[in-house]
Amino acid sequence: MTGPLLEVDGLTVRLDVRGAKRAVLRDVALTVHAGEALGLVGESGSGKSMTARAIDRLLPRGAEVDGTVSFDGRDVNALAGADLRRYRNQIAMIFQDPRAHVNPVRRIGDYMTEALRTNLGVSGSEASRRASDALTQVGIDSPTRRLRQYPHELSGGMLQRVMIAAALLTEPRLLLADEPTTALDVTTQAEVMAILDDLRHEFGLAMVFITHDLELAAAICDRTAVMYAGQIVEIRESARLHDDPLHPYTAALAAARPDIEATADRLVAIPGRPLSAFEAPADECGFAPRCGYARDECRAGLPEITELDGGLSRCVRAHELRGELGAPANA
Amino acid sequence: MPDQSVTPVLEVTSLRKEFGDLVAVNDVSFRVAEAGSMAIVGESGSGKTTIARMIVGLERPTGGSIAACGRDRSRPARSAADRRRRGREVQIVFQDPYTSLDPRQSAEAAIDEILRLHHGWAADRRRARVAELTELVGLDERQAKALPRALSGGQRQRVAIARALAAEPRILILDESVAALDVSIQAQVLNLLADIRDSTGVSFILISHDLAVVRQLAEEVVVLYRGQVVERGPTPRVLDDPQEEYTKRLRASVPRPGWKPARRARAGPEATAQKESGT
Amino acid sequence: MSAGPVSAGLTVTTPAAPRTRRLSGLRGTGVAGMVSAAVIALATVAAIFGPLLAPYNPNLPNLSLAWVGPGGGHLLGYDFQGRDVFSRLLAGAQSSMLGPLFVVVLSMAAGALLAVIAAWRRGAVDSVISSGLDILFAFPGILLAVLATAIFGAGLTAAAIALSIAYMPYVARVLRGVALRERSQPYVAALEVQGSSATAICLRHLIPNMTPLIVAQATIMFGWAMVDLAAISFLGLGVQPPQANWGVMISENQTGILQGYPLPALSAGVCIVAVVIAFNVLGERLFEQAAGR
Numbered sequence: 066m067t068g069p070l071l072e073v074d075g076l077t078v079r080l081d082v083r084g085a086k087r088a089v090l091r092d093v094a095l096t097v098h099a100g101e102a103l104g105l106v107g108e109s110g111s112g113k114s115m116t117a118r119a120i121d122r123l124l125p126r127g128a129e130v131d132g133t134v135s136f137d138g139r140d141v142n143a144l145a146g147a148d149l150r151r152y153r154n155q156i157a158m159i160f161q162d163p164r165a166h167v168n169p170v171r172r173i174g175d176y177m178t179e180a181l182r183t184n185l186g187v188s189g190s191e192a193s194r195r196a197s198d199a200l201t202q203v204g205i206d207s208p209t210r211r212l213r214q215y216p217h218e219l220s221g222g223m224l225q226r227v228m229i230a231a232a233l234l235t236e237p238r239l240l241l242a243d244e245p246t247t248a249l250d251v252t253t254q255a256e257v258m259a260i261l262d263d264l265r266h267e268f269g270l271a272m273v274f275i276t277h278d279l280e281l282a283a284a285i286c287d288r289t290a291v292m293y294a295g296q297i298v299e300i301r302e303s304a305r306l307h308d309d310p311l312h313p314y315t316a317a318l319a320a321a322r323p324d325i326e327a328t329a330d331r332l333v334a335i336p337g338r339p340l341s342a343f344e345a346p347a348d349e350c351g352f353a354p355r356c357g358y359a360r361d362e363c364r365a366g367l368p369e370i371t372e373l374d375g376g377l378s379r380c381v382r383a384h385e386l387r388g389e390l391g392a393p394a395n396a
Numbered sequence: 397m398p399d400q401s402v403t404p405v406l407e408v409t410s411l412r413k414e415f416g417d418l419v420a421v422n423d424v425s426f427r428v429a430e431a432g433s434m435a436i437v438g439e440s441g442s443g444k445t446t447i448a449r450m451i452v453g454l455e456r457p458t459g460g461s462i463a464a465c466g467r468d469r470s471r472p473a474r475s476a477a478d479r480r481r482r483g484r485e486v487q488i489v490f491q492d493p494y495t496s497l498d499p500r501q502s503a504e505a506a507i508d509e510i511l512r513l514h515h516g517w518a519a520d521r522r523r524a525r526v527a528e529l530t531e532l533v534g535l536d537e538r539q540a541k542a543l544p545r546a547l548s549g550g551q552r553q554r555v556a557i558a559r560a561l562a563a564e565p566r567i568l569i570l571d572e573s574v575a576a577l578d579v580s581i582q583a584q585v586l587n588l589l590a591d592i593r594d595s596t597g598v599s600f601i602l603i604s605h606d607l608a609v610v611r612q613l614a615e616e617v618v619v620l621y622r623g624q625v626v627e628r629g630p631t632p633r634v635l636d637d638p639q640e641e642y643t644k645r646l647r648a649s650v651p652r653p654g655w656k657p658a659r660r661a662r663a664g665p666e667a668t669a670q671k672e673s674g675t
Numbered sequence: 676m677s678a679g680p681v682s683a684g685l686t687v688t689t690p691a692a693p694r695t696r697r698l699s700g701l702r703g704t705g706v707a708g709m710v711s712a713a714v715i716a717l718a719t720v721a722a723i724f725g726p727l728l729a730p731y732n733p734n735l736p737n738l739s740l741a742w743v744g745p746g747g748g749h750l751l752g753y754d755f756q757g758r759d760v761f762s763r764l765l766a767g768a769q770s771s772m773l774g775p776l777f778v779v780v781l782s783m784a785a786g787a788l789l790a791v792i793a794a795w796r797r798g799a800v801d802s803v804i805s806s807g808l809d810i811l812f813a814f815p816g817i818l819l820a821v822l823a824t825a826i827f828g829a830g831l832t833a834a835a836i837a838l839s840i841a842y843m844p845y846v847a848r849v850l851r852g853v854a855l856r857e858r859s860q861p862y863v864a865a866l867e868v869q870g871s872s873a874t875a876i877c878l879r880h881l882i883p884n885m886t887p888l889i890v891a892q893a894t895i896m897f898g899w900a901m902v903d904l905a906a907i908s909f910l911g912l913g914v915q916p917p918q919a920n921w922g923v924m925i926s927e928n929q930t931g932i933l934q935g936y937p938l939p940a941l942s943a944g945v946c947i948v949a950v951v952i953a954f955n956v957l958g959e960r961l962f963e964q965a966a967g968r
Contacts (some may be wrong), residue, residue, distance in 0.1 A: 108578040109549075204659075221440075250439035251605060255649035259659035277579060280651040307653045321583035323612035325635060325650055331590070332612065334583035338548055452868045476872055483870030496861040498880050509879075510869055556865070563869055 068138060069096040070271050071120065071239055075132035078112075078119055086129060087343030089115050091295045093132070094370070099238065102265060102272040104282025104303060106318075107292035110341030113275045116292070117241045120273070121158055122149070136239070154184060157232030161244035163224040167216045174212030177231045185235070192234075199230035203260050222253035226260065233264060240265070240272040247276070258285055279319055283307065291315045294351035295342025301376035308391050311378035313358045316390040350381070358386055403466050405430045405566050405599050406451070406486070412459035413446050413623075420446045422623040423460070428567070428616075433593065433600040435614030435631065437607065437646070443623040444603045448571045451601070452488050453479075465566055484514060487565035491572035493552035497544040503530060503555040504540050510562035529558040532595075534588060550581035554588070561592070568592075570613075571603045586612055607650055611635055619643050704960035711960075714953035718946075721768035729762035733919050742936040754939040755928050756917075764946055767919035771947070774835050774913070775900035779893050781839035786846025787889065791877050793847070794854030805851070808844035816841035816903050824912040831904075834913040838903055842896060849892055853885050887965035895958030898951040905947050921947050 078090040090112045097103045107113040118124050120134055122141060134141040136152060144152050160166050167176055177199070178192035187195070193212060200208035203226040216224060225245060232240060242261070246254040262285045265272055276282050282289045283303040291299040291314060299312040310316045320333040337355040345351035349364040356363070360382065368381045380386065404427035413421040421443040428434045438444045449455040451462055453469065461470040464485045473479040490496040497506060504526050511522045530540040533554040544552055553573060560568060570589070574582045590613065593600060602614045610617055610631060617634050619627040619642065627640040638644045648658075704712070721728070730748065740757035743749075751760035793804040816838050823837035824830070857863065858881060866876050882889075907913040908922030916923050924943035932940050 108580060251607075251649045252439060252645055255657045256659065258657035262657060263659060278651065279579075280653060280655065283653065284651050284655050284657060318579055321580045323583075323586065323608040325608040325611050325647075325652060328611055328632070332583040332587050334587055335580040336584075338550060338581060339578055454864055454867065473870075476870070479872075480870035483868060486868075488865065488868050490861040490865065492861060496865055498862045498884070500880075500883055509871075513869060513871055559865065 070099045070101075070137060071095075071097040071273075072135045073116070073120065073133070074135075076116070076119060076134060077131040078115060078124065079129040080125060081127050082343060088347075089295055089342050090119065091342050091367075093119075093292075093295075093297055095290055095297060095300065097239065097271050097273060099271055100265075100269045101288070102274060102286040103300075104286035104289035105273055105275045105292060106277065106279050106282050106289055108277055108318075108339040110294060110339050110344070111292040112295040112342060113292050114243055115295075117158070117243050117273060117275055121153070121156055121241060123158075150184060154180070154235045155237050156239045156241060157235065157237035158241040159225075159228050159232055159243065159245045161247050163221065163228045164216060166228070167224065169216050171215075172212065173214050173216065173219070173227055176216075177212070177227070177234060180231075180235050195234055196230070199234055200227070202233075202264065203227070203230045204256070205230070222249050222257065225249060225253075225257055229257070229261065229264070233268065233270075236268075238271060240270050241275075242272060243275045244277070245274075246281070247278075254281075261285065279306070279315075279322070291318070294340045294345035296351060296379060297370070297377070298352065298379045299377065305376070309374075309388075310390045311373050311376050311383050311387070312352075312380045313356050313386065313390060314352045317355075317357075350379070358382060402430060404428055405432070405465060406601070407463045408447070408451070408460070409462075410460035411447065411450065411457055411462065413443070413450060413455065414458045420623050421450070421457075424618075424620070424623070424625055425460075426618050426625070426628065428599050428601060430566075431593070431597045431599055432616065433602065433614045435602040435604060435610040435617040436620060437604060437610055437617055438620035439605055439646075441622060442620040444620050445571060447620075448488065448569050448601070448603050451567075452486055452569060453482060480514060483565075484563050485565060486567040486569065487560035487563050488569040488571060489553065489556045489560050489573040491575055493549040493556065493576060494544075496556050497552055497559075499544055502541050502543055503535060503547075503558065506555065506559050507562045510559055514563055525562070529562055532561070532592065533558045534584075548581075550577050550585060553577065553585055557585075557588070557592070561596070561598075565598060567599045567601060569601045569603065572605070574609060575604070575606065582609075589613060607635060607647065619646070703964050704957060707956050708960040711953035711957040714949055715957065718768060718772060718950045718953075721765050722772035723769075725765040725768045729759075729765045731759035731762040733758060733762040733766035734917060736917075742931060742934070742939075744936075744938065751942050752936075752938050754924070755931060760924075760939045760942055763919050763924060764921070764942060767921050767924060767943070768946075770831060770914050770918065771901065771905070771921040772950075774831050774904040775897045777835045778838045778842060778900040778904070779897050781836070782842035782846050782896065783889065783893050785839070786843045787850050787882070787885075789843075789847045790850035790854050791881060793851050794858045795873055795877060795881070797855075797858075801851075804847075808847050811840065811844040812848075814841055817906065820903070820907050821910075821912060824907075829912050829915055831908075831914050834904060834907045838900060838907075842900070846892060846896070850885060850889065853888050854881060857881050857884050887961070891958055891961035891965050894954055894961055898954030898958065901947065901951050901954070 073093055073095050076090055076093040077088060079086045079088050093112065093116055095103065105113045105116065119130065120141070124130065130142060136155070141152060174193060174196060177196040178189070181187040181192040181195065182189060196212060197208040200211055205211055205223060205226055219227065246257050249257060264270070274282055274286050283306055286303050288300060289303045289306050290297050291312065293314050299310065299315050301311055306315065307319055310319065317335045321335055323329065323332060335355050340351065346354070348366055350359070350368050353359040353363045362381050368379045370377050370379050371383050373383050406428040408427070409425050411421055411424045424447060426434065436444045436447060446455060450457050451464070453472065456472060457470055461468060463469065469482055473482055507526045507529055508522055511517060511525055535551065535554050535558070539547060539551055547555070574585050577585060586609065589600070592598065600613065602610060604610050614631050617628065617631045618625055619634065619640070621642045627634055627638065627643045634643060635647060638647050735758065737757035740753045741755055742753060744752040749759050749761065754760050754763060789804055789808065793801040819841045820834045820837040823833040827833040863876060863880065866880065904913055905922030908920050909926045911926065914920035914923050916927055921943040925940050928939035931937060
């Protein structure tokens with residue numbers, strides 16, 4: 066059993082918010098093995114995007130980072146120069162809005178082959194050939210014609226496929242996907258998700274898939290991590306997340322969604338609103354103010370992560386509440 | 397089932413909208429009963445938002461007719477009084493909470509402006525009504541006096557709902573009004589909307605791409621594809637037993653426990669040719 | 676369960692916390708901004724109270740004292756007609772500041788009106804207004820001012836009106852961009868759906884949301900107008916001597932520069948430059964503030 070490809074441990078990030086340094090991530094720990102897909106689910110302020118940026122070292126200037134991010138055993142934050150570039154070639158990031166990350170005045174072909182030509186010294190024609198192959202793999206027809214097109218000539222869904230194809234060109238080992246399908250139609254989303262799933266399995270890629278949609282993450286990720294107020298509150302096998310969650314927040318999140326198969330009399334809404342790490346109380350469970358299961362011990366201090374049935378939970382009452390948190394009348 | 401013999405509160409007949417060569421809405425007809433709730437479902441390019449904009453008068457139909465509360469509104473309003481009257485018939489809550497409020501106006505001021513527009517009430521009567529409305533949508537005193545930038549997305553949508561209700565409309569159009577909200581906040585606002593409908597008897601027209609939300613809030617649904625109606629009926633029937641190819645595909649694309657995305661044999665002409673032309 | 680098309684750029688999970696807000700108002704313009712504001716304040720005080728504050732009569736000539744240097748209570752000496760330079764600067768502040776004020780008010784009012792109409796009505800109305808403005812754009816301010824004085828005779832009024840006409844298309848173009856952006860915001864649509872009239876929406880919502888940009892634009896334009904009007908007065912087409920005016924003072928006293936008595940002309944020049952720079956700097960800072968919103 067080889068070590069994990071990506072290991073995040075005790076990651077705490079502080080940013081300048083309204084004049085003071087405030088925590089946006091607190092003690093985040095997760096591991097991703099080669100070829101494994103981890104879902105990262107959360108609402109506003111949960112810190113899921115920030116975690117991805119910390120992994121790719123794309124944090125805003127002035128960010129204070131504690132804890133470690135290791136890739137293949139090496140500390141990512143200690144990398145510099147050529148090492149950093151090599152690291153970045155091994156990690157591919159896909160964003161929510163492809164148009165914001167593609168230069169609109171350059172052709173698709175230029176965009177796709179740039180990294181290959183400049184960083185890896187591949188010849189122009191070879192790079193174009195590889196780009197063309199990649200486009201075919203993501204299901205885009207007439208690839209040579211597409212390479213000559215400009216971003217505005219493609220729809221959002223197509224552009225996102227181009228992003229995925231481009232991400233795969235540098236033969237990365239880890240894919241960081243930050244809400245890649247949120248801005249897409251649901252039918253296009255299904256298509257893009259299927260492509261991601263196929264390609265991942267074909268190339269043995271590891272993936273961190275960030276989304277606010279619990280069911281979506283569970284669909285293609287082996288394990289799912291749930292974040293709240295800058296902390297990981299649960300990591301669980303996706304297949305068991307819905308029926309046997311280990312944290313009240315996960316259960317509440319699943320219950321808050323309307324069910325496509327039935328009309329509920331009333332949705333089970335969580336009172337209050339999702340908090341950022343710096344808004345949540347620092348010395349008690351961040352979710353306690355909104356949690357229906359909160360007791361005195363929840364406010365006694367910041368809860369630690371407990372291991373339970375192959376999963377992780379940051380609920381001090383996790384063992385107690387086992388079985389109670391499962392999917393309610395929705396099933 | 398709604399009583400069809402009573403005049404529907406909204407009747408849309410053979411509605412058509414062209415933008416140059418593009419036909420965004422093609423021969424769409426439907427009716428909404430008094431106190432009913434209808435969802436218009438579709439993806440980008442389906443024309444659903446264009447239909448909503450035509451109903452409230454922000455776009456002018458190229459063909460067909462729209463009648464609300466028994467009065468035709470296919471042509472632009474002729475007078476200021478006419479415009480205001482239409483505002484008291486149909487109101488709308490937009491999708492983006494961050495741009496649907498004037499950044500310089502507090503919730504109270506925004507609602508008060510609407511009250512002054514529609515009624516000739518004295519200041520204290522208006523103040524009382526503002527308080528009623530802010531309470532109805534679940535805003536506390538601090539939030540009601542705050543500027544939008546001090547409010548969260550969910551709170552801003554509540555302000556937008558209160559502002560729309562200030563006109564006491566018979567029909568409230570919700571144009572993806574919960575799409576930009578966090579899941580837990582979305583649940584709160586959906587409950588709020590259901591409560592409002594129960595207490596005021598307003599009719600809803602829900603524009604959405606999210607079938608689960610549609611199931612929760614709308615009794616009837618019309619499915620649009622490329623500007624045309626492909627299927628319609630009571631929501632449970634259409635979602636549980638879709639008849640049309642597109643509706644089936646839509647339904648099959650929704651993630652749920654146990655769902656696995658399936659790739660279609662090859663990217664069909666629709667997928668590659670469909671551009672996000674905006675609905 | 677999914678969230679399909681969301682308007683481009685809108686992230687579903689945007690945090691609720693408001694963005695970091697820069698200091699609004701004058702404090703937000705930094706040291707440079709505040710120093711500029713102080714200079715402008717001084718010039719304004721001079722403009723309002725100049726004639727009262729002047730220690731000596733600015734208009735009484737005394738040729739025996741012509742070109743005499745500073746001394747004995749005369750901080751800047753005497754000008755070519757033996758008048759106290761300092762008093763004349765103070766008195767001249769009035770016409771030097773009033774002219775640009777007139778130009779700014781007139782061009783901003785006309786420009787804003789056209790911009791809002793074009794942005795509100797869009798389509799054909801916008802095309803016509805924009806084309807008209809483009810034509811006006813072709814005329815440089817000074818040329819129009821020369822034309823105006825040739826027709827109506829020399830004087831501040833004609834020059835100021837001409838300059839206003841020349842500046843107006845620029846203002847309209849800048850404000851039209853902002854007005855278009857605000858006009859297409861959903862909150863404006865919400866008010867239209869309510870049945871609010873176009874006038875009410877423009878006055879109560881559109882223009883107030885354009886205010887930061889309007890103020891920034893007006894501030895910078897004041898500086899430009901001041902330079903242009905000083906140049907016009909220097910050429911003899913604006914304010915006429917013996918009326919005190921900084922531009923006129925440069926013109927009147929320019930022979931002194933070559934003869935070794937630069938102070939009268941230069942001090943007037945310094946006043947102009949200082950005030951114009953102050954307006955430029957403050958205007959730029961205000962623009963940054965407006966853009967940061």
